[in-house]
Amino acid sequence: MIDVRNLDVRFGQGAGALHAVRDVSFSVAQGESFGLVGESGSGKSTVLRVLAGLNPRWTGQAALAGMPLGPRDAPLPRLVQMVFQDPYASLHPRHTVDRALSEPLEIQGIGDVGPRVERALADVGLGPAFRFRYPNQLSGGQRQRVAIARALMLEPKVLLLDEPTSALDVSVQAEILNLLRRLRRAHGLTLLLVSHNLAVIAHMCDRLAVMNRGAIVEEMDVATLRRQEPREAYTRQLLLASRGYDRDVAAGIVTYD
Amino acid sequence: MDQPLLELDNLRVDFHTPTGIVHAVRGLSFTLGRERLGIVGESGSGKSMTGRAILDLIPPPGLVTADRMVFRGQDLLTMDKRERRKLRGRRISMVMQDPKYSLNPVMRVGEQIAEALRGKGPGVRRRVLEALEAVRIRDPERVYNLYPHEVSGGMGQRIMIAMMLAPEPDLLIADEPTSALDVTVQMQVLAILDDLVAKRGMGLIFISHDLDLVASFCDRVLVMYGGRVVEELNARNLRAATHPYTQGLLDSLPRIDDQREELPTLRRDPAWLED
Numbered sequence: 001m002i003d004v005r006n007l008d009v010r011f012g013q014g015a016g017a018l019h020a021v022r023d024v025s026f027s028v029a030q031g032e033s034f035g036l037v038g039e040s041g042s043g044k045s046t047v048l049r050v051l052a053g054l055n056p057r058w059t060g061q062a063a064l065a066g067m068p069l070g071p072r073d074a075p076l077p078r079l080v081q082m083v084f085q086d087p088y089a090s091l092h093p094r095h096t097v098d099r100a101l102s103e104p105l106e107i108q109g110i111g112d113v114g115p116r117v118e119r120a121l122a123d124v125g126l127g128p129a130f131r132f133r134y135p136n137q138l139s140g141g142q143r144q145r146v147a148i149a150r151a152l153m154l155e156p157k158v159l160l161l162d163e164p165t166s167a168l169d170v171s172v173q174a175e176i177l178n179l180l181r182r183l184r185r186a187h188g189l190t191l192l193l194v195s196h197n198l199a200v201i202a203h204m205c206d207r208l209a210v211m212n213r214g215a216i217v218e219e220m221d222v223a224t225l226r227r228q229e230p231r232e233a234y235t236r237q238l239l240l241a242s243r244g245y246d247r248d249v250a251a252g253i254v255t256y257d
Numbered sequence: 258m259d260q261p262l263l264e265l266d267n268l269r270v271d272f273h274t275p276t277g278i279v280h281a282v283r284g285l286s287f288t289l290g291r292e293r294l295g296i297v298g299e300s301g302s303g304k305s306m307t308g309r310a311i312l313d314l315i316p317p318p319g320l321v322t323a324d325r326m327v328f329r330g331q332d333l334l335t336m337d338k339r340e341r342r343k344l345r346g347r348r349i350s351m352v353m354q355d356p357k358y359s360l361n362p363v364m365r366v367g368e369q370i371a372e373a374l375r376g377k378g379p380g381v382r383r384r385v386l387e388a389l390e391a392v393r394i395r396d397p398e399r400v401y402n403l404y405p406h407e408v409s410g411g412m413g414q415r416i417m418i419a420m421m422l423a424p425e426p427d428l429l430i431a432d433e434p435t436s437a438l439d440v441t442v443q444m445q446v447l448a449i450l451d452d453l454v455a456k457r458g459m460g461l462i463f464i465s466h467d468l469d470l471v472a473s474f475c476d477r478v479l480v481m482y483g484g485r486v487v488e489e490l491n492a493r494n495l496r497a498a499t500h501p502y503t504q505g506l507l508d509s510l511p512r513i514d515d516q517r518e519e520l521p522t523l524r525r526d527p528a529w530l531e532d
Contacts, residue, residue, distance in 0.1 A: 039439035040410070140300075169299040169466065171523035174509035178519050196439065203511035203520070226514045241440040242513070244473030250448035253441050 001158060001190040002028040002051065007060035009046050009214075020046045021058070022214040028207075030157075033184060033191040035201035035208035039238075043214040044194045048160050051075065051192065052082045065157060077104065081151035085163040087143035091135040097121070097146050098131045104153045120149040123186075124179060141172035148179065152187070159184075161193045165200060177203060198242050202226055210235045212256055262428055262460040263289040263311070266325035270306045270484075273318045281306040281319070283484035289428070293454055293461045295475035295492065297468050299506075303484035304464045308430045311462075312351055313341050329427060346373065350421035354433040356413030360405040366416050367401030373420045388423040389416070392449050411442035418446065422453060428460045429453075436465065447474055468495065468506055480506075483530045502529055 009021035021043040028034040036044040049055040051062060053074040062069045064079055084090040091100055101117045110116070118128055124145040135143055144164065151159060164180070165173040181204065184191055195201050201208050202225050209219045210232070218232045228239050234256045240249045270282040282303040287294070298304040310321045313333075326333040328349065333341065353359050361369055370385045382401075389397035392415040405413060414434060421429060431450065435443035451474070454461050465471050471478055472495035480488040480503045488500040498504055505523040 039441065170468075170506055171299065171509050174511075174520035174522050177511065178522065181518070199511040199513050202513045203515075203517075226516070228513065237441065239513070241444050244469050245444065245447050245451075246473065247448065247451065250444040250451075253445060 001030040001032070001065055002026075002034070002192060003061075003063040004047070004051070005061040007047065007050065007058060007062060009043070009050065009055065009058045020214050021050075024060075024211075024214075024216055026209050026216065026219065028190055028192060030190055031188050032207065033193065033205045035205035036192070036194045036211060037196065037198060037201050037208055037238075038211035039196060041213070042211040044211050045162055047211075048082070048162050048192065048194050051158075052080065052160050054082075077108065077156070078154045079156055080158040080160060081154065081156040082160040082162065083144075083147050083151050083164050086167050087140055087147050088135075088167070090147050091143055093135055096132050096134055097126075097138075100146060100150050101153055104150065108154060110154075116153070120153055123152065123183070124149045125175075139172075140168050141175060144168065144172075144176055145179065148176075148183070152183065155187070156189075158190045158192065161191060163195055164193070166195070166197065173200075180204065198225065198239065210238070217256075260330055261288045261290055261327075262329060264325055264327040265289075265311070266323060268307065268310060268321070268323040268326065270303070270310050270315055271320045271322075273320065280484055282310065285481075285484075285486060287479060287486075287489075289460050289462065291454075291458045291460050292477065293451075293463060293475040295471035295478040296462060296464045296481060297466065297471050297478055298481035299466060301483075302481040304481050305432050306484075307481075308351065308432050308462060308464050311430060312345055312349060313338075314345075314351075346421075346426075347424045348426055349428045349430065350424070350426040351430040351432065352414075352417050352421050352434045355437050356405070356410065356417045359417055360413060362405050364404075365401065366403050366405065366408070370416070370420045370423055374423050384423065388419040391422065391453075392416070392419045393445070394419070411438050411446065414438060414442075414446055415449065418449060425457065426459065428462070430462045430464070432464045433466070434463075435470075436467070443470075468503075469510070485530070487529060500529075501526065 005025045007021055007024040011018045011020055024047060036047060038044045046055060050058050056071050058071050064075055069075055098117055101120055102113050105113050105116060117131060121128060121130055126142065126145055165176050168176060183189060193204055202222055205222055207221050208225060210217045212234050217234050218230060220230060230236055237253065266286045268282055268285040272279040272281060285307055296304045296307060309315050315321050323334060367385050370388055371381050374381055374384055385401065386397045389400055394400050394415060408416065435446050438446060450461060453459055463471060463475055472492045475492045478490045478492050479486045482502050488498060488503050490498055498507065508521045509523055511520060
């Protein structure tokens with residue numbers, strides 16, 4: 001469903017240029033959930049933005065559902081949609097939930113708007129009472145539910161998720177992760193999830209790739225992650241550091257290039 | 258026996274708004290020694306307001322009241338504003354979450370730390386360089402002359418900590434000091450705080466939403482919900498938490514090695530808000 005070969009992304013030119021994504025290749029089967037995990041600056045979000053058509057300058061090959069994607073093409077909105085990290089920033093503050101959810105339908109010329117909006121709200125666990133509210137009348141978790149509903153309005157095959165729960169409290173994170181798992185089953189979605197949180201990736205994904213400084217360090221299945229048996233030293237350090245504070249681990253931290 | 262560093266009894270923070278009074282902190286009491294105390298809670302639990310109230314940084318219409326608020330034997334409630342301001346930054350400092358918003362963007366890093374030391378001259382420059390070295394910045398001479406936008410998030414947070422620690426405070430309040438950082442950088446920053454508590458005998462209040470992190474780093478943990486402490490725990494016994502809120506929070510966290518299909522979600526009981 002998703003196929004990326006030798007993807008390279010550079011920002012800027014000359015001495016100040018940043019090689020943000022280096023020769024990244026991976027593929028995700030239909031209905032699979034794939035995780036990209038890494039620290040800030042590892043390039044994981046940039047890969048996602050390339051697939052969403054938000055980052056037009058790249059080289060390499062990318063294909064969604066067998067259709068090749070060029071650097072200047074916007075991917076088909078009915079094929080792929082994205083959910084962003086910060087639900088406070090990704091909804092228009094002066095648009096009601098109804099408007100946010102109807103807009104994709106109107107742009108695509110899809111009728112039957114009212115019932116579709118109500119169904120979408122019910123699908124993400126929000127009652128019809130939420131339809132005419134503004135974002136400032138919603139909690140962070142409710143906003144993220146609206147953002148997920150908006151992404152599903154056009155019934156895409158692929159959902160790109162960029163740190164969908166890292167701005168939320170842990171109890172709300174659990175609700176959103178449960179919702180995403182349920183929606184994935186119900187709609188047969190293919191998920192590409194970017195996160196810095198290994199536990200979230202372990203909970204949500206079948207396979208994952210670990211990124212560092214723009215490149216994929218290693219790819220593994222979730223069983224390997226759960227057994228905490230990665231191949232690479234970089235991943236082992238990431239796993240150790242995720243377990244909480246430990247004096248000895250802190251003293252042994254090294255930087256990997 | 259040492260006198261306690263900080264004694265708080267029945268601390269309340271209320272916001273008088275046009276639509277009514279919002280009780281942000283509702284009767285918080287604790288005594289802090291030279292230890293690492295964690296305060297854990299979700300957004301709106303009152304944990305940050307507690308830190309700010311101790312520093313007298315609650316903006317109007319917020320109102321801070323307490324039956325007792327004593328720092329090293331000095332009564333903070335009867336102290337005048339000027340005296341209180343003298344404590345702030347010198348004896349009690351605070352590190353906040355995001356160095357991007359806490360550092361002055363148009364002032365060199367070294368000059369900002371010198372300002373915190375309230376001094377000038379060659380002696381001050383040496384003390385600034387020492388402060389940068391204490392937070393394991395490798396090339397302090399170079400970093401001294403950088404502007405905040407020229408440093409990474411982890412470096413920025415170390416600079417903040419260096420600045421807050423340069424006057425050698427007795428008490429450091431750290432409000433989500435590592436939440437914006439990568440896990441490996443977070444570990445290094447915590448190791449620096451750990452050393453400073455051990456070496457200088459400083460008291461630390463560590464405010465965070467991250468239960469596991471606080472439990473692994475602190476000696477004692479207060480769990481806050483709705484402006485109140487619902488449970489106090491020895492950090493080593495986090496798993497022995499008995500309050501349903503604490504248990505619910507711990508259960509709702511995904512774990513690397515678990516295979517639960519569905520994560521249990523928290524059912525909030527209105528009784529948790531009552532005494």
